[in-house]
Amino acid sequence: MRQTFTILACFLFMCHNNFAQIAPESIAPDFTATDINGVEHNLYDLLDEGKTVILDVFATWCGPCWNYHNDHHLKNVFEKYGPEGTDEMYVFSIEGDPGTNIDCIYGPTGCNNGTTGDWTAGTPYPIIDSREIALDYQINYYPTIFMVYPNRLVSEIGQLDEAEIVELKNLGPTLTEGINPVLLKDDTFNGSVCSSIHQHIPYYLISNYGDETITSAKIELFKNGERIYLNDWAGEAGPFAIIDEIRANSTLLRDNTTFEVRLSDINGDASNTKSFFDQVTFETTSVLDVIVQTDENSAVDANYYEIRNEAGTLIIYENINQANTLYENKHYITRAECYEFKIFDAAGNGIDGNVTVRDDEGNMIYQNDGFEFEDFNSFNITTLTSNQNILTDVSFSLSPNPANEFVNLAIELERQETFQISITNITGQVLLNQNNNNFVSGLNTVDLDVSTLSNGVYFIKIESDAGMMTRRLVIQN
Numbered sequence: 359m360r361q362t363f364t365i366l367a368c369f370l371f372m373c374h375n376n377f378a379q380i381a382p383e384s385i386a387p388d389f390t391a392t393d394i395n396g397v398e399h400n401l402y403d404l405l406d407e408g409k410t411v412i413l414d415v416f417a418t419w420c421g422p423c424w425n426y427h428n429d430h431h432l433k434n435v436f437e438k439y440g441p442e443g444t445d446e447m448y449v450f451s452i453e454g455d456p457g458t459n460i461d462c463i464y465g466p467t468g469c470n471n472g473t474t475g476d477w478t479a480g481t482p483y484p485i486i487d488s489r490e491i492a493l494d495y496q497i498n499y500y501p502t503i504f505m506v507y508p509n510r511l512v513s514e515i516g517q518l519d520e521a522e523i524v525e526l527k528n529l530g531p532t533l534t535e536g537i538n539p540v541l542l543k544d545d546t547f548n549g550s551v552c553s554s555i556h557q558h559i560p561y562y563l564i565s566n567y568g569d570e571t572i573t574s575a576k577i578e579l580f581k582n583g584e585r586i587y588l589n590d591w592a593g594e595a596g597p598f599a600i601i602d603e604i605r606a607n608s609t610l611l612r613d614n615t616t617f618e619v620r621l622s623d624i625n626g627d628a629s630n631t632k633s634f635f636d637q638v639t640f641e642t643t644s645v646l647d648v649i650v651q652t653d654e655n656s657a658v659d660a661n662y663y664e665i666r667n668e669a670g671t672l673i674i675y676e677n678i679n680q681a682n683t684l685y686e687n688k689h690y691i692t693r694a695e696c697y698e699f700k701i702f703d704a705a706g707n708g709i710d711g712n713v714t715v716r717d718d719e720g721n722m723i724y725q726n727d728g729f730e731f732e733d734f735n736s737f738n739i740t741t742l743t744s745n746q747n748i749l750t751d752v753s754f755s756l757s758p759n760p761a762n763e764f765v766n767l768a769i770e771l772e773r774q775e776t777f778q779i780s781i782t783n784i785t786g787q788v789l790l791n792q793n794n795n796n797f798v799s800g801l802n803t804v805d806l807d808v809s810t811l812s813n814g815v816y817f818i819k820i821e822s823d824a825g826m827m828t829r830r831l832v833i834q835n
Contacts, residue, residue, distance in 0.1 A: 380496045383543055386512035387494040393484035404448050405508045410527045411448045413504040415497050417455040418462035419472035423501040431520045436483040449483040454492025508598040509565050533597050538568030539621050541634035560606040562619055566595045577602050580618040614639045650678045650685040651711035657681050659705040668696040699724050700734040749825040760834035767804040774798050778821045
């Protein structure tokens with residue numbers, strides 16, 4: 359690529375604003391570490407107290423790290439929401455570069471490999487010098503900033519200001535009374551295949567979202583009613599603790615498949631049973647949305663993409679050779695067979711900008727992760743989608759659909775429930791987010807203003823602790 363030196367320099371000096379390697383909503387690796395003042399800290403102990411923890415992983419020589427540190431967003435969060443404030447959050451700064459000694463944290467005196475100043479000045483939260491923590495969190499650039507919720511799930515949040523950090527913290531999980539196991543995550547397939555057979559590896563996390571400790575349960579995973587996993591679990595899962603991590607053997611899917619995670623005999627109570635459903639469906643789509651953000655070299659590099667069918671026949675060809683231009687193209691494919699999306703750069707330095715291809719259900723067909731002359735991905739207009747933790751006792755409909763100014767949500771419930779409502783576009787960008795919608799049992803209606811949305815396909819999702827449900831919305835002015 360034309361920017362090879364810049365990218366190489368950022369890699370070598372690990373000073374780049376991008377995405378960390380650890381997957382979003384992974385289980386945060388636990389650590390016990392001693393800070394520079396000799397005080398020992400354990401991450402899970404803080405999480406077990408219900409605290410949300412911020413990890414700011416930095417290097418003493420990193421300019422962007424120093425700038426963010428001196429903006430005092432983390433200092434303000436710690437003072438207002440830490441032990442001397444509301445005591446609901448905690449903050450750690452973690453120096454992760456093994457090439458610097460501890461003196462670099464205090465300034466240039468005795469520092470062996472560069473520092474921007476005294477990192478301890480005006481820092482009320484602990485500073486830990488630990489390459490081990492950086493390795494556990496798969497750090498490949500500085501600064502990398504994580505938020506760890508009390509349920510032990512971690513995601514990178516970037517260099518947010520104080521208000522944004524607090525807002526994100528408030529979107530975290532809350533406890534209910536009694537026993538409340540919840541299905542947290544699955545890594546099931548979401549994409550496209552050129553085969554009617556898909557190899558699937560079920561993976562689920564179960565956490566305790568109740569304030570009562572869970573000590574035993576019979577945990578089972580069923581595939582279309584056939585049990586494929588059993589764990590007679592016993593232990594001590596307090597609030598937000600992980601009860602079980604299910605990694606079942608791979609299984610071949612040829613048809614629509616329902617997976618059920620069932621917990622029974624919870625704490626020895628035979629009547630206490632809870633199930634979660636994950637449906638993997640083969641769906642047909644015919645609309646592809648191609649979004650390309652080109653770089654400054656697109657014209658001289660003659661960038662373009664094409665789509666060919668399984669016989670190799672060219673059916674779509676598009677030039678993307680305007681510099682620094684956002685292309686948003688929609689293509690309609692009517693025949694059900696295997697296709698290949700292919701993108702080209704004649705100069706062999708790749709497209710540095712964003713490239714995504716999705717179908718009209720939001721499934722990822724292709725995403726640019728770096729290439730030289732060409733890159734490709736095969737797909738079928740029969741796609742697989744997976745919906746984790748489907749709500750089974752909720753009726754949810756939209757009208758009108760297509761809509762242009764307002765859309766009415768009709769939500770019928772068997773019991774009182776609190777929901778989050780969101781609208782996203784096909785790239786996953788959240789365009790509307792409403793939290794803490796308290797609905798009663800029976801029919802509930804909500805009017806959403808969609809007059810600012812441009813023509814296209816969107817997704818409306820309702821989500822509670824019990825699960826979620828998504829409906830597709832078409833805007834047509």
